Amino acid sequence: MRNLLYLLIGLFVFQQQAIADQYFNVFSPDKKLQLNFYLSRDGIPYYSLNMDNASILKRGRLGLQIASGDSFDQDFELDRIDTISKSEPWSPIWGEEKHIASDYIQMLVSLRQAKFQNRLFQIEFRLFNNGMGFRYLFSDTTVLTNFIICDELTSFPLSADHKAFWIPGDYDTNEFVYSYTKLSDIHSLKERKENDISFKSPISDSTVQTPFTMKTKASNFISIHEAGLVNYPAMNLDVNRTDFSLKCNLVPDPHGNKAYLHSGDRSPWRVVLVARKAGELLTNRVVLNLNEDSKLKHTDYIKPGKFVGVWWEMHIGKSTWAYSKKVNWNHDSDITNPSGKHGATTENVKRYIDFASKNKLDYVLVEGWNRGWENWYGSGLERIFSFTKSYPDFDMQGISDYAKSRNVKLIMHHETSAAVTDYEWQMDTAFKLIAQFNYGAIKSGYVGKIIPRGEHHDGQWMINHYNRVLEKAAASNLMIDVHEPVRPTGLHRTYPNFMACEAARGNEFNAWSLGNPPDHETILPFTRLLGGPMDYTPGIFQIKMNAYDPKKSEQVHTTLCKQLALYVTMYSPLQMAADLIENYEQRMDAFQFIKDVPTNWDTSIVLDAEPGDFLYMARKERDQANWFVGAITDEKPREFLLNLNFLDPEKKYQATFYRDADKADWKYNPMEYEIDQKKVKSGDKMKIKLAPGGGCAISILEIKN
């Protein structure tokens, strides 16, 4: 379905001091965004972006430098410009919306350099009503058959000293707490006190990561990210604190090179999202729309769902991933000295399977099932983990049979300890084992320093690794949930078996570090989640860690009801109910919300939002009339008027409200909650109160006659 409309292009040549520019522009379908392309007298390409006649981006540089010196940077002459209007609506097999519109103007700029007449360099722009993307194309007709990118010159010159929501630039991790400062106040190396990230590679004091979200004085929002990151390193941004421009900073390989490409290759999309209010960012689908359609032929096995697992009990110290007290290097030798604290025992796993089955949860994750956990952390070695050999107290066949009999699927866990070459080496055998035992998905992990040595989590080699795993998993009918990868860029459109990833500071930090401040979950949807779903692992009911050990002072920075609300505000098609079974069993009234809330939606509505402060959302269950509301706040208490005008006026609903108790408070009284029910209809209005650091979750289920 394509509406083709050829447009006239504005073409001007104007004199400005000594620079004679060629200048072209196009407007978004609604005419509110204006994209300008310039070619300077030196043949350097630039672009700029306006919204509502005001500048969003000033003249930003375009181009790349090549290691051989034959760079795509200047001396360009215009070959042609092709402009076309497109409408490409599509329907994801899972997601926040059932149908997604995609209307844009494409402008393809073809450039040549006098000294490389056979070489075509193209910049493809796509201008939507709520954002834009552009990428570089290295044409098939080029004589440069393969080449090394040593720098990308792309810049994003902002028009003023906006307020920015940012985490420090880093080649290996994104598990930071967010800061929000003016652009001129960004100091990435001046970190908060936490020192609890396993491995970092900071870049500079002025480098930040994407999605990089800003709020202007006029209360517009801008977010800069990328889409379709394939065969290229991730982009960090170097912030110029004086002129507020951002420059692309690509993750290097061990030689300092950025990307190895050949003719016919493309860069990923550089993306600028714009919004006139915060909530619009959350329903902005430009990142997804810039990604390619699904490459998977078979998708029957892809099933969004909820899971429990042998996991939080290790984080809180109740049990261990490791089986033995003794370091054990050889997986072919017998393993001795059981510590007695091993979590992934057959008996314990069956308990989780029973709980999942009883409560109609779809999956059970088991971490610590396989050999290697005694000595895995930070050794820098390969062959740490076996991905095929289980501990002696984990009966693979028995557990698999049991899960099948209970109609529950298992999630395979693969912690690679970042020994990625070793993981690839074992992968085919490991995937065969998974198929044999009927697992539905893999949760993988990449904690530590990458092997191949000198590579980074976010470099080209690792990007290719993550994407190759998606392909190999698809060939084995497996879904993927990756921890410690590069942040996502909408590739779950192309690989719908890519269900979720971590790529941010997850709930686990609350168990053993200074944790995530109460505003953390109000920022993530406006930054990290713009790229794709996050396996944040919500649903912690026992919020104070001193319940397990009186010496502990850690806690989740939340009320219990906020944990429930996260199932609505923090989208993932695979959602964990992360807490211990025993904590749920004591509060099955509250757990009812987790049982009810789906992981796949028809529609998503932002009721109101301000990043760093609060987020109120409503979502309609996929192919059902039921609605779910999630409202969360930072450390401040809030009150808002919920208008149920989104409900179907033809239908009747039973609403269940999971509210913070009057005296609830994330710090002093986090676990007190109230549940009440009433019949509601479209247009009903009601006050919702949120405790400091609190939240409210509401299920609104259709009453069928």
Add this chain to the structure above:
Amino acid sequence: MRNLLYLLIGLFVFQQQAIADQYFNVFSPDKKLQLNFYLSRDGIPYYSLNMDNASILKRGRLGLQIASGDSFDQDFELDRIDTISKSEPWSPIWGEEKHIASDYIQMLVSLRQAKFQNRLFQIEFRLFNNGMGFRYLFSDTTVLTNFIICDELTSFPLSADHKAFWIPGDYDTNEFVYSYTKLSDIHSLKERKENDISFKSPISDSTVQTPFTMKTKASNFISIHEAGLVNYPAMNLDVNRTDFSLKCNLVPDPHGNKAYLHSGDRSPWRVVLVARKAGELLTNRVVLNLNEDSKLKHTDYIKPGKFVGVWWEMHIGKSTWAYSKKVNWNHDSDITNPSGKHGATTENVKRYIDFASKNKLDYVLVEGWNRGWENWYGSGLERIFSFTKSYPDFDMQGISDYAKSRNVKLIMHHETSAAVTDYEWQMDTAFKLIAQFNYGAIKSGYVGKIIPRGEHHDGQWMINHYNRVLEKAAASNLMIDVHEPVRPTGLHRTYPNFMACEAARGNEFNAWSLGNPPDHETILPFTRLLGGPMDYTPGIFQIKMNAYDPKKSEQVHTTLCKQLALYVTMYSPLQMAADLIENYEQRMDAFQFIKDVPTNWDTSIVLDAEPGDFLYMARKERDQANWFVGAITDEKPREFLLNLNFLDPEKKYQATFYRDADKADWKYNPMEYEIDQKKVKSGDKMKIKLAPGGGCAISILEIKN
């Protein structure tokens, strides 16, 4: 079979200036070699070696430096010394000898450092009659569970300015022409004119590679190498031109680290071979004896043999590896623009199968069968080659069926273009394909710059790769012949499916470079081949390249008969008959030798030898009475008296002599030869003449009554 004999150890403490040493020694079983171990007052371990009461190695340093600073280098105290005498004869399933003796004295020195009392550091010496080995053991009881080697301090201080046979130290290649100079004249960066090695990483002007072979003034020979290179980088040697000591120089990883180890690990063996005449080096089995026994449970599929293949025709330019004239990056797309020169066509391969079948050769190699050759060289990219997708004119099923019907096995070719991670990624699928089509072996190649980027051909990561491939190949019943790997260290004892490798300058250089000087093959057995068999690809009959193209001046630096003699002097269990079928068909009388000569032996005898000058050998066919003689010379003509005293006096033989014609000469008349036959018996003597750059091959076949 172990003869255990506990020995008394000489223990002396002597004062020498301010240094109080502890001193211990042991003698070889024949008492001719004396190994001394010292612990200096600073707790630094040293060793030295004498032969016939003369110094071979002066006091050489022992120990290693660790990146964390807690080095195994000094402040050692002696914990204990255990000495034992062992006799461990064994029988390889293929090789130069059917039975190998292994008699040695083992001295295990256990050391501790005061500040690391829980940490045990051991040096295991094994002293044979004709050499020694030692290695470092990092005990299981150490508290240092994992650690990084940043330098190995091992040194080999020679007693005088010996004549050395050497190639330049390099982290990535060993395909050099040999130099022979005094130790004091070694200048590794002052190379010969050739500039035809695909990728080099020179180290320094005084670094050389092992096996590093020297001749003393007393005409003794010493060769320094290593054995059992597993999970550790290869050793180069830094030559001190003034004091004639050599220091270990390990191949680094991208961080500059050398090896990542854990407690329980061991270094490879540092090996010193000694010989009172040159020929003794060639029957020295110390390298093999230091390697571990076979790890393979099934070895039925391991079958030494000879092969022809679609290979030399590409080197001489008759055909091409590539199918298309057009660069083709996507192996899933159709391939177009056939050049018409593609070598690996179904028809051509069948021709080779027919020839092999008719002449009872065992295997046919096919290079250029798979997608990717259009753009493979030096791109630095992954995903260059498909290891599963053949060119459209190569019918995998048809060829496989045809080979089977002709009782010939195929050899799979895998050129990795050094994109090793990509090869590992595809390996399981590729090996499945090989099994499906009934191939017997893999010839792999590693041309170019290694991916993982920043790793080297001879670094720890690659060493692990080569060895892992041997394991995976064994699990698929496949033999391995590796090109462009690290030089071998006797691992074919442990993995008898490791048939051969290149790891030196092979015959192919003669087709398109300045080539290999006539002395090249007289040196290789004394250096490179001390580590293991080489796939040198002998048997070139059309020696002048201008036969193919009058503009060409290249040639093989040999006579035709020398090419035949190489099948005896240059051992490999997989031997190629490398030339074109049409060249053999014109000279089937000479080809008869290649048909007759086996690739597996009962016994090997060096009749006379001088590295760089000549080599005369006789070998007895495995489990047969037949003998084969090979004699080669450098650029000088030679004559020698062949005494057939090695023949069985009880048997009668028919000898066929393949001799250089009277006027034969490697340069001016390389292809003229004479063949004559006569009956011979034990004790017969005859003059054998070799042309300049020539050779003589003799088959001595039992006449059965």
